Amino acid sequence: MDANTRLKLLQILxxxxxxxxxxxxxxxxxxxxxxxxxxxxxxxxxxxxxxSNANTIEIRGESMRYKKKK
Structure with a gap:
């Protein structure tokens, strides 16, 4: 991530x-x-x-795109 992108993301947050x-x-x-x-x-x-105040959802496993190709 370049410096400008870091700064913009931090400003938005x-x-x-x-x-x-x-x-x-x-x-x-x-x-x-x-x-x-x-x-x-x-x-x-x-x-x-x-x-700090987040609800995170971590999805594990194989991608649905890959499953559909099989």
Whole structure:
């Protein structure tokens, strides 16, 4: 994630924090976000706002797309 994208994401999350809902859908597990964000300070800030009051749903198993192809 480049610096501009990190900053924009953090700004959006700060504006909405404890005021509005945010839905994030990702194929990347939360524990890999630090590596993806590439800046530990921004990663801490972003994940703090996302995870602190979050309801997370982690879906495990094979993708439905792959199951349909079989």
């Amino acid at each position: 700060e504006e909405r924090y404890e005021l509005r809902s945010v839905i994030i859908v990702s194929l990347l597990p939360i524990n890999k976000w630090y590596d993806y964000i590439e800046d530990s300070t921004f990663a801490d800030a972003i994940l703090c706002r996302l995870v």
